[in-house]
Amino acid sequence: MTVSTKKDHQLVELFLSTQANLDKSGLLIELKSAAKSSLDETGFPTLKEEEYKFTNINKRILDKIKKYASPNTVNNIGDVLEANQLFNSLEGYKLIRNNGVFEAELSSKSDGSFIVKPFSDLNSDEVKEIGSIETINKDPFTALNSYSFESGIRVEIPEGAILEQPILLVDVISADANGECVHPRAYFHAGKNSQATVIEITIFLDESPVFLNEVQEWNIESNAHIRHYKLQDGHKAELGVSNTSSNLARDATFTSVLLSLNGEMLRNNLSININDTNCTGNMYGIYMLNGKTHVDNHTNVDHKMPHSESNELYKGILTDQSRGVFNGKIFVRKDAQKTNAFQQNNNILLSEEAILNTKPQLEIWADDVKCSHGCTTGQLDEEALFYLRARGIGKESAKSLLLYAFAGEVLDKITHETFKKYCEEIVHERLGAIK
Amino acid sequence: MLSIKNLHAAIEGSPILNGINLEIKAGEVHAIMGPNGSGKSTLASVLAGREEYEVTEGSVTFKNKNILELSPEDRAREGIFLAFQYPVEIPGVSSTNFLRTAVNQVREYRGQSPLDAVKFLSLMKEKMKLVEIDQKLLSRALNEGFSGGEKKKNEIFQMAMLEPTLSILDETDSGLDIDALKVVANGVNQLKTKDNATIVVTHYQRLLDYIVPDFVHVLYKGKIVKSGTKDLALELEAKGYDWIKDELSGATV
Structure with missing residues (x-):
């Protein structure tokens, strides 16, 4: 049993006291109250906990963030988007979030191959989906997000839909100079035989301290193929935790490419659950860090069934006093025979003061599998x-x-x-x- | 063109070159031979500017410039080319992109305008014929997965592209079968003009049947202990290096 230190509970109280009645629809009240008790019970991780031993993010939040309620949305966000070069160069289905709040007016309308709903419009079956893949007990920040999110979105890529253009998930973030928190939340359902690419970017309007605590869930049905690209190129006062989880049904593919280029301290948790046979999970990442940026990538692939594969390649280029953490867990269960799981983490340190901690974590219970891992850290x-x-x-x-x-x-x-x-x-x- | 005077060099404090003197004029081919560990490759590396070696004494002037003060890239831009004994495999860097960067940075240094893509490609095609290098190789990453012979051919191809005034071939023949050796030697010979010079560093006389030297120098314990014509190489081949060693120890006893 972990005994919460006073400091770590201080942050829990700050969050719980300021965000009591956020779920205006009341639909997700069960999730929110469960998240509250979970958070109250576990508190935030300290450096003593293995999973967070290099990344003391709750301390940073306490130090840098003064407002724990969600910030106001930004006016004239349309102009902001228009001025953004990357946003303008991309075409596709647009999903715009304004400080975490879904902007239906600025987002693309649902059509035959793309259906978006704010959480307030969910039916009772859909309500049950939220929090079913990225469960509140997986990570305290997931519990925090589940308790705190103001308006989430559920995206449906219907059965057989092949999206020619990508889905653009765009967060526009603006914080008070005292520091604020945003908890974006999304659930994606990729129907059978569907195919889509999601590009996720964040546009920061200022460099005020901000804590972005995102949760994203993916339910990928059989023979659906999803590519997920995310660009983290914020500013030096950005604190971030992202929890992304995906469930793969038979013959499905999920590919994640994550680029982490800026920020103060970022922690990315990525989980792929291979729940059936002939699935492919790909996890790729590049972190290019300078200044005092700290980026921690924790990935987890859980092979539950035979004849699937996972491929992982994370690369780091670190300079100045930056710090990188990589922890790659591959879990191959007893039934997951004929699994091919490959993992590679390579790093180049360009300065004396840059630090890198890397840890492959393989747990293999099946006896007929091919698994490999390797990590290198060196100079040019x-x-x-x-x-x-x-x-x-x-x-x-x-x-x-x-x-x-x-x-x-x-x-x-x-x-x-x-x-x-x-x-x-x-x-x-x-x-x-x-x- | 190149004047080496009393050159001493060391690596991590241990001396390797102990007073080399060598004069090379335009149009000449010099062979440097010697047993393993005599300092042949060190000499080649010091001339190209490898930073691990410390020049402790002496001077090297190239076209009347003190090259010891120049960075490796500036030496290359001045016209010194080192064909590596072990060409490095560089995954992810395409051969073409690498060469174009190199050629254009060298041109810039020499006050020439950069080659555009079309001119560059036609230059490449022309030079590829010299060493019979397969175009497919050049669409791959630099030296990645190349055989030993292909790597050496690629060195000579790069030499052809960069048009150096002084080429140093560091054991370019080592490990090559006779067919590859002929191709490499033929490339070198075709690039020879009255205005450039070549230093051939080799362990074996065999190469010198194909690249005929004007002078042969024997390096031993970091010094040139004997110089002569190509007949010296034949003598070495017949008698082995022990003959030189014996002669030297005989002289000092």
Whole structure:
């Protein structure tokens, strides 16, 4: 049993006291009250807890955030979106959230291949889905989100729908200078034989301290294929926790590509539950950190059934006093024979003060499986650098060529051309600035 | 063109080169031979500017410039080319992109305008023929998964693209079968003009049947202990390096 320290409970009380009656519809009251008791009981993780031992995010929240109620929404958000280069370059089904609140007017309307509903419109079956994949006891921040979210969305990609254009999930965030919290929440249901790409981006209107605590659930039916791309390129006062969970039915694929390029402290929890046979779970990530940015990626793939595979590749480039954490858990249950599970984490540290903690965690109970994992942490390859320089390429360009090649392996996993090009450009630009 | 005077160099405090003197003029081919550990590759590395080596004494001037003060990239831009003994595999960097960056940075240094994509590609096609390198290889990442022979051919191909005035071939022949050796040597010979020079560092006389040197130098314990014409290489081949070692120890006793 964990005994909550006074400090860690202080934050629980701050949240619970300020956000009593948020569920205006009352539909999700059961989830919210269960989340409240769970949070009250467990408190927030301290450094003593294995899962959060490198990432003391609750302390940062206490230090930096003064307002625990959700912030007001932003006026004239349409103008904001219009001014955003990335948003304008992307075409697709738009899902706009304004400080966590769904903006139906600015978002795309439902059609035959895309149905969006705010939580207030859910029917009783749909209500039960919320919190069924990312359960409140999985992570205290999931409990916090479940208690605190103001308006969530449920997105349905109907059976057989093949979305030619991506779904753009766009968060516009603006906080008070004292620091505020936003708890975005979404549930996606991908019907049988459907196929879609989701691109998730966040637009920050200011650099005020903000705590973004997102939960996203994915129910992926048989033979549905989902690609999920997320770009974290905020500012140096952004604190963030994201909990993303997906359930895969037979023959389904879920591919996640996460780019973490900025922030103060970010923690990303990604879970893929392989609940049936012939599924594919892909987890790819790149974290390119500078200043004092701290990014912690925890991934978990749970192979429950045979003949499925998972592929994981996370790469880090760390400079200045930045810190990276990678923890990759692969769980292969007794019944999950013939599983292929591969995991790789490679890091380049460009400064003396950058820190990286990496931990593969394999738990294999089946006896006929192929699993591999590997991690490397090192400096830029001096031999390769000299080779390029000996051909007349200047030191800075040689470095950036090598780093870009390193990052490129993950960027190549993005199949949406416009988004990929944008990501390549910002990665290039960032690498050019590394001395 | 190149003037090496009393060159001493060390790595991590242990001396490897102990007073090298060498003069190379335009149009000449010099072979540097010697037993393992005599300092051949160190000499090549020091000339190219590998930073692990510390020059403790002496001077190296190239076209009347003190190159010891120049970075490796500036030496390359001045016209020094090192064909690596072990070319590095660089995953993720495409051969074409790498070469175009190199060629254009060298051109920029020399005050020439950059080559556009079309001109670059036609230059590439022209030079590829020299070393019979397969175009498919160049669409791959730099040296990645190349065989030993392909890597060495790629070195000579890069040399052709960069048009150096001084080429240093560091054991380019090691590990090559005779067919690959002929291709590599043929490429080097075609690139030879009256204005450029070549240093061939080799362990075996065999290469010198195909790249005929004007001078042969024997390096031993970090010094040039004997210089001669290509006949010296044949003598070495016949008698082995012990002959030189014996002669030297005989002289000092």
